[in-house]
Amino acid sequence: MIDTLTTIFDRAGLMPHGVCFAWRPDLVFAHAGADLMITVAYLVIPIALYKLVRARADIQFGWVLYTFAAFILLCGLTHAVNMYVLWEPNYAFQALVKLATAIVSIATAVLVWRILPTLYGLPSLTDALNSNDRLASEIEERKIAENQLADRTNQLQASNEDLTESNHRLALEIDERKAVQLRLAAMTQELQRSNEDLESFAYTASHDLRAPLRGIGNLIGWIREDLGDKVDEDAESKFSLMTDRVQRMERMLEDLLQYSRIGRTDLQEAEFQPEQKIREAFDLLNAEQRFELEIPGPLPTLSGTPIAFQQVVANVIGNAIKHHDGETGRIRVYSTRQDAFVRITIADDGPGIPEQYRERVFALFQTLKSRDSVEGSGMGLAIVRRVLDVAGGKVSITGNDHGRGASVHIDWPAPETQASAA
Amino acid sequence: MTMNILLVEDDEVDRMLFHRALKKAGAKCTVVDATDGAEALELLQSLTGSGERSGQARNTVIVTDINMPRMNGHEFVAAVRENPDLANAVVFVYSTSATDEDRQLAYSQHVAGYLLKRGDDDALKDIGSLFDVYSRTVELPDA
Structure with missing residues (x-):
């Protein structure tokens, strides 16, 4: 090697x-x-x-x-x-x-x-450059998309905030309404109870108060009867005044009783012709034939409790006749349409009711004249208003457009609105 | 034999009225007063016992008010109907109450008539003549 x-x-x-x-x-x-x-x-x-x-x-x-x-x-x-x-x-x-x-x-x-x-x-450099370009444009696109997304997010957030706020408001409103409803329910219950109390009080009072009153009336009568000729003129006139007042109070109690009974009993509902009811009431009240009844146009058929309507017109016509200051008089009845009501107007040509008293006359026991000059309990129009309240109607008084007298407007629920409400 | 009337009435003036009415009409009745249902029931039970007075209870027409203290008219009539000795007694209700409820309850306990106390002048005359005629014409169950 x-x-x-x-x-x-x-x-x-x-x-x-x-x-x-x-x-x-x-x-x-x-x-x-x-x-x-x-x-x-x-x-x-x-x-x-x-x-x-x-x-x-x-x-x-x-x-x-x-x-x-x-x-x-x-x-x-x-x-x-x-x-x-x-x-x-x-x-x-x-x-x-x-x-x-x-x-x-x-x-x-x-x-x-x-x-x-x-x-x-x-990767080649070209590739790298190309992909760099692509990347760059992609980044650009993404940036745009991100911006859009950010905008959308902002919008969404804003509308979310709006929504939250309105939700909050809604919740508050709901709470408030619930509270109002509760209060209303409590008030309704309270009102119902006090109404019931009032009704049962009025019933009991008028019923129980009548017994001693009748006793007094009887006793006066018996004293007069027993004493016979021994009663002098002065005593006789005082007995007479006593008897009048006993009778007046009896009437007031009777009317109070009637008032308290309104709405207590379920009355039969039916369709009825108001003209017929008005004529019946008028004929009954116009026994002395001093008045004329004028119904120029046809009155529409109504539905509801005919007895309630009868009670209303009897009181209104009774007032027109009772308070009339002339020897003769005329009562005019016509109907107009008032939104959801049929308005039946009973117009008289009596002394009328001064404007300042047109609301007061609907209160309990209110009279515009001394009971010694015009006998009355002062309950008639109170009964009218209460009957109409229960029937879903209204009552108001105005003067007459032409001449003297008063117009009593009875607004009775129109039949079609009753049907749609039912 | 004169008819006996047991008047069950808490109001003295109403009792006076009844007596006055019968007297005025000339009715030949003996009226015994009780001021409420409880007192009337005691009275009837004492009369229905054995003895010579038992006949009195049988020959008695009952006239009762409704609204009374202690035992009211309805309760009193129910107690009468439950007592075998009194069950067939003739009972009139005489009341100021005009309610359907009172009237129907009274007739459901088989009263002979529901008389309404009225305040008018003829009320007294009508009651007097009713019981005058009744006492002269009606035969009672156990007379």
Whole structure:
């Protein structure tokens, strides 16, 4: 082995390579110059590669570049040796350098082929730039979308806040309404109870108060009867006044009882002709034939409790006749439409009711004249109003457009509104 | 035999009225007063016991008010109907109450008539003549 090495480095009998060019200066220098330039170039390239790998820490396959550097360096060295053997026939050394270059070249070639698939997959710079562009526009788009989203979010938030606020308001309103309803229910109950109390009080009072009153009336009568002629004129007139007052109070109690009964009993409901009821009441009250009844146009059919209507017209016509100041009189009845009501107006030609009293006359026991001059309990119009309240109607008084007298307007629920309400 | 009337009435003037009415009409009746249902029931029970006075109870027409203290007219009539000795007694109700409720309850306990106390001048005359005629013409169950 050592022998072989010694033999191969034996330069005996070998000639410098320049001999092959017959030492022609043009060929020798052309080869030598070319080899020198190649060597320099092949020395510079690995340095550049080395610098690149060192500078770019992120670069992939840095070790590949190192093998490239080694391979190029060795190639350079080969050319340097080519130059050297032009003058020195150290061909063994040249063979060793070529061998080393060959090994590194093959290794590099193998490595290159092995990592080729991976290198295919590496993105090119164009790709990178393109994808950068795409990324940038995508980012732009996303930014726009994000802005839109932010706007929408803001809008949503605002409308959410609005919604929350209106929800809150609604909740408050509901609470308030509930409270109002509760209060209303309590008040209704209270009112109902006090109404019931009032009714039962009025009933009991009027009923129980009548018994002793009748006793007094009886006793007066019996005293007069028993004393006979022994009663002088003065005593007789006083007995008479007593009897009148007993009767007046009886009437008041009777009317109070009637008033308290309104709405207590379920009365039969039916359709009825108001004209018929009015004529009946008038005929009953106009026993002395002093009055005339005039119904110029037809009155519409009404529905409700006929007895209630009868009670109303009897009281109104009764008042017109009772309070009339003339020898004769005329009562005129006509109907008009007032929204949901049929208005039946009963107009007389009596003294009328001054405007300031037109509301007061509906109160309990109210009279505009002394009971000694016009006998009455003062309950008639109170009964009228209460009956109409229960029937869902109204009553009001005005003067007459032409001439004297009063007009009593009875607003009775119109049949079709009753039907739709039911 | 004259008719006995047991008048059950808490108001003295109303009792006077009844007596006066019968007297004025000339009715030949004996009127015994009780001021409420309880007193009337005691009186009747004492009369229905054995003895010579038992006949008195049988020959008695009862006239009762409704609104009275202790035992009212309805309760009194119910007690009368429950007592076998009194069950068939003739009972009139004489009241100021004009309610359907009182009237129907009274007739459901088989009263002979529901008489309304009236305040008018003829009321007294009508009551007097009613019981005058009644006492002369009606045969009672146990007479």
